[in-house]
Amino acid sequence: MAGYQVIADVSRHLLGQVREAVCPVILPHPEQVGLYPPGKKDGDTLLNLYLYSIRDFSSYQPGRQVSLHQEVRSPPKAISLHYLLFFSFHAQTPLDPLAEHQAFGRLIQWFYDHPVIDLAQVHPAADSADEPASVAFSRLDSRQKQELWSGFSEPLRPAVYLDVGPLLLGGAWETVPDVKSVEWEVLPR
Numbered sequence: 001m002a003g004y005q006v007i008a009d010v011s012r013h014l015l016g017q018v019r020e021a022v023c024p025v026i027l028p029h030p031e032q033v034g035l036y037p038p039g040k041k042d043g044d045t046l047l048n049l050y051l052y053s054i055r056d057f058s059s060y061q062p063g064r065q066v067s068l069h070q071e072v073r074s075p076p077k078a079i080s081l082h083y084l085l086f087f088s089f090h091a092q093t094p095l096d097p098l099a100e101h102q103a104f105g106r107l108i109q110w111f112y113d114h115p116v117i118d119l120a121q122v123h124p125a126a127d128s129a130d131e132p133a134s135v136a137f138s139r140l141d142s143r144q145k146q147e148l149w150s151g152f153s154e155p156l157r158p159a160v161y162l163d164v165g166p167l168l169l170g171g172a173w174e175t176v177p178d179v180k181s182v183e184w185e186v187l188p189r
Contacts, residue, residue, distance in 0.1 A: 001076050001170025003125035010081060010164055011035060013122040015049055021110035026103045038086060038152040046091045047103060053082035057166040080165030086157060107160050111135050136163045
């Protein structure tokens with residue numbers, strides 16, 4: 001089961017994927033892609049990946065895991081991560097708008113071609129119970145996008161919205177006492 005570090009490990013992996021997709025074809029330096037929120041006044045990054053939401057992945061219901069060593073693990077918590085890929089308005093040297101459009105096209109193509117994250121490759125605590133996480137494009141409508149950007153106090157702009165999940169955060173192991181005796185009663189019919 002994934003440990004608490006899985007969120008950072010997935011973010012690090014996605015950052016590497018974005019850099020691989022656009023550098024050096026569109027952006028010459030990997031440092032021009034960062035993990036910053038909208039509105040960050042950082043002059044070095046042009047393209048940013050931002051984790052804006054972590055949600056319950058309620059449609060996935062894993063069962064309890066039992067060990068042979070008299071321990072039971074609480075059910076893992078299934079979550080999904082929601083990312084935003086956008087170009088910064090605050091970069092010292094902004095990118096040409098057509099290059100931005102090329103980058104968006106390349107990113108859409110990249111994540112369409114790479115729709116799965118193998119957690120065993122990106123997260124050291126992953127085990128056989130951790131299924132690969134899917135990378136999908138968010139289905140936000142115009143109102144939801146406007147509300148999201150308003151929450152950042154930024155104007156609505158072109159962006160790629162990604163959902164990653166399910167990720168299973170492992171529950172705690174609990175020791176189960178040995179059964180020493182069993183009592184039952186047979187009731188007459």
